[in-house]
Amino acid sequence: MQFAQRLDNVETSAIRELFKLLGKPGIISFAGGFPDSAMFDVEGIREASAKALAEDPGAALQYGATEGFNPLREQLAAFMVEKMKSTGAQVTPEGLIVTTGSQQALDLLGKTLVDPGAKVIVEAPTFLATIQCFRLYGAQVIGAPIDAQGVQVDQLEALIAEHKPRFVYLIPTFGNPSGATLSLERRKRILELAVKTQTVVIEDDPYGDLYFGEAPPPSLLALTAQVPGSRDWLVHCGSLSKVLSPGLRVGWMIAPPALLAKATMCKQFSDAHTSTFAQATATQYLKAGRMPGTLARVRTVYAERAQAMGESLKKELGDAIEFTQPGGGLFFWARLTGAGGKLKDANELAKRAIEKGVAFVPGAPFFATNPDVSALRLSFATVGVEKIREGVERLGKAI
């Protein structure tokens, strides 16, 4: 059987091999990228689903428009406008489409914008499935360096000038895997850069609502209201996966009209539309006004866990590791320093850690180019505070 050449662009993930080991009994796992299912608002979703089937079962179970279920588009537009009230940026229901999780938004952007050999710029490091998704469309994926303040704009500008990419893909707020948040000043500079260089900027924002203390700076989308012309170059991807439930597979994409129309056409032939049953359920959930309460609860729990992890890492690993305490999201991103002759290779540490009963993800695969083998990603989201302490203790022994 002859397979398409595009499959040669993607190697099977090194992480997959590691995940196979996670089944070992007693392992404490910091390896996932999941929200904690114990925190799902099951009762709220049950009520929303029952209401969707009671109010208009025909609509909830029938084929729907590729663009999305209109009542959901209305709820999502209102949700976004409320989030952006500090800048007054607007979104209409027609200005967004519903996607099957934000992973599908990435796929549609690849399909719509990437020709084989075309270049795209991502953060180094970035979400692994993003790199693979764009490579399947033949993209040459180039990494732009980041620090604790997010992508370094001078370097990004130079890379744009050099490579003339089809787009720049960023997770500006509580990035995966970096946990980094782009500063307000850099956000504005990036929007100006998009206008100046006529480059599409994709803002993937699944974690922005998961802040622990102070809210992060307004999203790039929100800030387009302050940078003339920038809205014409900005794509924003949102998702209910991290804040409500990944199992619904409800995401959305906001983009300039021409791009949104092309992406909709592509979506028609990708999956016709996102599950109307899931969309109608999400609609009723948002309508019921439960989201603010759910967000508050989730933020509190993740904040405690993040604090516990930060404290434990300092206590157990000391100067053998360096990291910035994340202000939100699901992840710690850390580097092994090699101090005191300790291990500097995160792949090696991952193997030893599994033996000691704790798992995390080595950082190298998150780089499209020039992997940093000393980096690692730790998620605190699905592990209780006591287990976090125990897991980090094991990590201390492994190193």
Next chain:
Amino acid sequence: MQFAQRLDNVETSAIRELFKLLGKPGIISFAGGFPDSAMFDVEGIREASAKALAEDPGAALQYGATEGFNPLREQLAAFMVEKMKSTGAQVTPEGLIVTTGSQQALDLLGKTLVDPGAKVIVEAPTFLATIQCFRLYGAQVIGAPIDAQGVQVDQLEALIAEHKPRFVYLIPTFGNPSGATLSLERRKRILELAVKTQTVVIEDDPYGDLYFGEAPPPSLLALTAQVPGSRDWLVHCGSLSKVLSPGLRVGWMIAPPALLAKATMCKQFSDAHTSTFAQATATQYLKAGRMPGTLARVRTVYAERAQAMGESLKKELGDAIEFTQPGGGLFFWARLTGAGGKLKDANELAKRAIEKGVAFVPGAPFFATNPDVSALRLSFATVGVEKIREGVERLGKAI
């Protein structure tokens, strides 16, 4: 903004323009390809959904395996094995993956098997979204002629020899738009041809369960048990959309292991996985044993409507139209004969029909090559018997 060149392969559908007119009040529409939402088993789906959330809410709302929710894979495998008991063909849960509707199965097959410029063979006519889906991956789509017994195998053999296609895509049972069903003898010959020419054959089977009287011949998948080596070349796509609910977006694909693994990898970057909420609901529905009753009810209603449409077409249009009475599915496929100097152009008739208050879809866009402008597709699925008679009467006036 620069879009990918693959978008140039797809023209916006002529049918879309027609669909815009369907909003006109009082129109009787035979244009849809939908099941009738009045026949959805809402109570059964409500119960299934509640049970899924009660039994294991964490699983129903969390991220899931890309291959599909295991309990659903088990139910679907059992469902398929039961359907194939006449030949004894087997499917294990590991032998299928869950897709976001069968539209996604087509998309994954395009992504996995089609290089730009590669050739694929489809029935002429075939499902419109199939042609567009494969063209988006750069396929050159070639039509193989059909008659009332499905695709003409001699001609198909010649086309395979000439074009060496990546695959042959067929809707062998109650085809869309043709309504045709491939004969048992042709089914076996196609499987032999697949083995002989080492050509992948895709069987898309959304309608096979919707038969009115006698059951259709066993599926190609079922018949692989009787044609040595053919299972290695056969892909089968199934769906709950036409028999239970399109809004769930639950389809499945059965394929040789190497292809299934590649398709799973592609799906990981397309939408991560199909909604676990919808999958868990479908699981409980199948487990509850409601499917046989639902199928029996749906078959009875569609059978009455198909009979009414056939009778009315003969009565109102006489020898101005020719068609084969379908034995199942959702569609009549007909040709304008021009007898008695009547209209032969289905596009023209569609316009006049809208003026008289009835809609259908002209057949030309369903051909990848050499469109037949005298052809038209009429769906009886969503219109009651009385309205079918009234609609066909209007059609008689329009012609």
